[in-house]
Amino acid sequence: MVGIVAFGAYVPRLRLNRQAIYDANKWYAPGLRGQAKGERSMANWDEDAITMAVEAARDCLTGRDPKGLNNLYFASTTHPFKDRQNAGVIATALSIEQGLLASDVGGSQKAGTSALIAALNASRGGATSLVAASDKRQTRVASATEMQYGDGAAALLCGTEGVIARLVGSHSVSLDFVDHFRGETAEYDYGWEERWIRDEGYAKIVPPAIKAALAASGLKGADIAHFVMPSLMAPVPKLMAKMGGIAETAVRDQLAATVGDTGTSHALVMLVDALENAKAGERIMVVGFGQGVDILVFEATAELAKLPKRLGLSGWMARRKEEKNYMKFLAFNELLPIEKGMRAEFDKKTALSILWRKRDMIYGLIGGKCRVCGTVQFPKSQVCVNPNCHATDSQDDYGMAGLEASIMSFTADALTYSPDPPAYYGMITFPEGGRFMSDFTDCDKEQVKVGTKMRMTFRIRDNDTARGGFKRYFWKAAPV
Amino acid sequence: MARGIKDKVAILGMGCSKFGERWESGAEELMVEAFKECLIDAGIDKKQLQAAWFSTAIDEVNVGKSGIPLSMTLRLDNIPVTHVENMCASGTEAFRGACYAVASGAVDFALALGVEKLKDTGYGGLPGGRGAPLQQLWNANGTAPGNFAQLASAYMAAHDVGYDDLKKAIGHVSWKSHQNGAKNAKAHLQKAVDMDTILNAPMISAPLGLFDCCGVSDGAAAAIVTTPEIARSLGKHDVISVKALQLSVSNGSESGFNSWDGSYFHTTRIAAKKAYEEAGIRKPRDEVSMFEVHDCFSVTELVTMEDLHISETGQGWKDVLNGFYDADGKIPCQIDGGLKCFGHPIGASGLRMLYEMYLQLQGKAGVRQLKDPRIGMTHNLGGSPRENVASVSIIGRLDA
Incomplete structure (x- = not known):
């Protein structure tokens, strides 16, 4: 049996209030008023498609040893690197380099579902495959997409053992229907008229594909309990369901009021939402639209209820902070030439040879554990840090990324350059042993105290814009 | 068995420049200012100096590396000049080097001079940067x-x-x-x-x-050290050891x-x-x-x-x-x-x-x-x- 064996999701903590967007822009674009409802997820300044994908993948791998994973697909239309494998960064962060085929999938809003189909196909031969989909799309000020889009990620583990959602069937068509595009030099999407997209695109491409997928699955429309289909046009999924003979009650919420459309990840984010609510035996249809359409049909199994508890979409959704400061959104997305001061000018050139030597430490947060005295330490070093030991060449790798730490000392630094001042950082200690001075992220003043429990999260440290945007990633501590 | 440094070395002379935002002065002028006072206080001739230790901490915005800047600025007599850097303890390290040279008996007169020219960066506070290339990849974004x-x-x-x-x-x-x-x-x-x-x-x-933080200043200070015996022979009465x-x-x-x-x-x-x-x-x-x-x-x-x-x-x-x-x-x-x-x-x-x-x-x-x-x-x-x-x-x- 091939199917999904685990799921995970990630939604940034910040949720930008849409009324705040509208209030700032209504002088210019009063037509946005109808969309000034609810909120959209907003990546922190230190998040991008890679960091969100790492979080979703970690969530997905909860309670599971990632070693032995055969394939990793990273779907996005906003890969931080054009040439340098983005999936490879995720693999190193997850400490799963060896024996892995990692690939980036992109170029379309259906990249997420296409990657999922590829992963499921790969698993037919017994391989374990992880799909991570993540998008953080740039939008123009006062555009409709600024209101509609959100940032987020989902991850699905595919395999043959412990399947929680069995793949019943799938169907894909590829058509060069250009509802929108983003050219090589563009930062923003350019879209065509919605009515044309609805009538000539969705209405003519999706229903026949649904019909074909149902036929391939040996099912009827009425058999579908969860219809997962994202679309920027709110009524379209209901229309497609109706045309496919699927009950309107099966059409799942698009999370527009709380998250927004997370791009190529969104079909998978909505699938995770469905899986969190599905009962054994229920069928789920997933529709990924974009230059054609992918349709997947799953059936939830009894294993679903046994999946180890994880944050999942609902957990990350609950970890929420409302943001009403639209200026902060603009500044975080480099849409505002904000004064950064001379302290932002320091050269951020990365020695790639060092990064290679130390990739386990920097991307994997791998420390060391001394075989002689048992002391856990970060970084791993040749001479043990324990003053009563100091043994040489005595340390084994010890992963710290999944450990909870607590704050020993801290400050709120208003002097150093930070895109979100003041910069919070401090010494964190791990109860297993080990400590280091860590940047904090996703935190408020009242949370930062001696003793606060912290969780490690993979984030951007710097962006070397002088060399075309080489992002430096490392781990930061965030309140649990 | 080592007996330590106690009373083996005397301070023969010291000098210190005016500290502050010395917009009109570079490190060289500050060095000369401290050295002039120090040499007069010591009462010896510059040519009697046999070795020097020179301390700076932030070479990137200061005089650069090596002992050359001190030797060039003071036109020392081609004597050994050792550049020391040990962060904020650099000045004391220069002094320690000079004292150890005298205590060893290798030289009779040694100079320690420290200088820092910080106010050429264009902003307040210490010059920034994130350290060595590996540290840049993981050290907290701290000051x-x-x-x-x-x-x-x-x-x-x-x-x-x-x-x-x-x-x-x-x-x-x-x-x-x-x-x-x-x-x-x-x-x-x-x-x-x-x-x-x-x-x-x-x-x-x-x-x-703001008032919990010290000033970021330009300045230089210097000491000439010798043995207590030589200090006395040169007419020093209240010898400081x-x-x-x-x-x-x-x-x-x-x-x-x-x-x-x-x-x-x-x-x-x-x-x-x-x-x-x-x-x-x-x-x-x-x-x-x-x-x-x-x-x-x-x-x-x-x-x-x-x-x-x-x-x-x-x-x-x-x-x-x-x-x-x-x-x-x-x-x-x-x-x-x-x-x-x-x-x-x-x-x-x-x-x-x-x-x-x-x-x-x-x-x-x-x-x-x-x-x-x-x-x-x-x-x-x-x-x-x-x-x-x-x-x-x-x-x-x-x-x-």
């Missing part, structure tokens, strides 16, 4: 105030001291140094400041406000091993203990006449006075508030204004501290002169609370 501010959070937690008490105590540390700096014509900041101004200043890195020179350097136990709680300086405690042993001091609270310690930030001074074994651990804030370290207190600390007001040109600071002790011990400190000091102690702390270089020096009257 000096941010690193030292964490002492406060850990100290409050370790000793159950309330925020308001701590804020007042560290405020008093700075208040006292401003009182002292106002009496020093060479100091960078020569203005007394009231407590309200200190407590209500803008936050730099919580809980440290070196009693102890100790240095302790972190090995990672604070930053990497879970035993240190962040509320004190592990290295300072070690260096102080060794220094008292070297100098033969058994009861420092009774025997040391005065201190110049590394008050880069007010909370550093507060904690340091415990680590030097003067105040009881966790009780230093009470001594501070009781005026124990004020100019008219039991043991005056930072009688010249300290880093806080005299200023902190990093490579020169250790020598500047010794300069004030040297003046005080000879009774030449003018309006700041303390009554009959016999033993003076200086302390530098380079780096951050978790990884640092701590130096402790004791000088005194040869007959003390």
